[in-house]
Amino acid sequence: MHITQLNRECLLHLFSFLDKNSRKNLAETCHKLLEVFQDPLLWSLLHFHSPVELKKDNFFLGPALKYLSICWYSERVKVCNIEDWMKKSFQKDFCNRHENTVSDFLLDVCNRCPNLLSLTLSGCGHVTDDCILQVLKNCPNLKSLKLENCVRITDHTLEAVTLHGASLRTLHVDFCRNITQAGLERVRQKCPSVMLRAERSANMIPDSKPEKKLEKASRKLVQL
Numbered sequence: 001m002h003i004t005q006l007n008r009e010c011l012l013h014l015f016s017f018l019d020k021n022s023r024k025n026l027a028e029t030c031h032k033l034l035e036v037f038q039d040p041l042l043w044s045l046l047h048f049h050s051p052v053e054l055k056k057d058n059f060f061l062g063p064a065l066k067y068l069s070i071c072w073y074s075e076r077v078k079v080c081n082i083e084d085w086m087k088k089s090f091q092k093d094f095c096n097r098h099e100n101t102v103s104d105f106l107l108d109v110c111n112r113c114p115n116l117l118s119l120t121l122s123g124c125g126h127v128t129d130d131c132i133l134q135v136l137k138n139c140p141n142l143k144s145l146k147l148e149n150c151v152r153i154t155d156h157t158l159e160a161v162t163l164h165g166a167s168l169r170t171l172h173v174d175f176c177r178n179i180t181q182a183g184l185e186r187v188r189q190k191c192p193s194v195m196l197r198a199e200r201s202a203n204m205i206p207d208s209k210p211e212k213k214l215e216k217a218s219r220k221l222v223q224l
Helices: 008-015 020-027 031-037 051-055 076-081 089-096 101-112 129-138 155-164 181-190 210-223
Strands: 045-048 067-071 118-122 144-148 170-174 195-197
Touching: 008 031, 020 031, 045 051, 051 101, 067 101, 101 129, 129 144, 129 155, 155 170, 155 181, 181 195
Parallel strands: 045 067, 067 118, 118 144, 144 170, 170 195
Antiparallel strands: none
16 A cells, blocks of 8 residues: 555644654655645644754644744854854854844744744744744734743843733743843733743843943942
């Protein structure tokens, strides 16, 4: 019996055991398997290990997507986490190559995946408050938002949660250095049903402009 003789349900079950690359390779063998690859029901969960993977065509975004995670655990993440004014030219060039990759992908998710339930981002140093705001607005069923080591996330994201996160039940903002204690307290007051975790975030040194840093350094010298 040839694989193409299986019914749609069996083929979807078979594809569900394969990773993204294997699914794509199998889909390229015939039109019937390509149709299975493009079935939104196959893509309820997506996990990516780096921004580069977001540019591949080995997956399909659709209304069936419920669980999405982009977790970048690499030494290169440290480069993205450096404040822009402190970056050297080669570091800026590196960041410029993928600065909008994750944000553009998430905006695509906003347009295609309104039923998203869970979003996890780790090491995504270029994701901004506005991007998370759009996700909250366009994915009203979102129940879990976990952000880790996302340095551009600020209290504006926390404010967006209080305004547009009606379905949210879990919020993590771990190692997000521009989150403040005041912002966290606001979420606790306005969204008491949300399980909030902010490991190290409010205790980290936030970003500041170069002139402010110089001003602080000057004050210390005067005191000495």
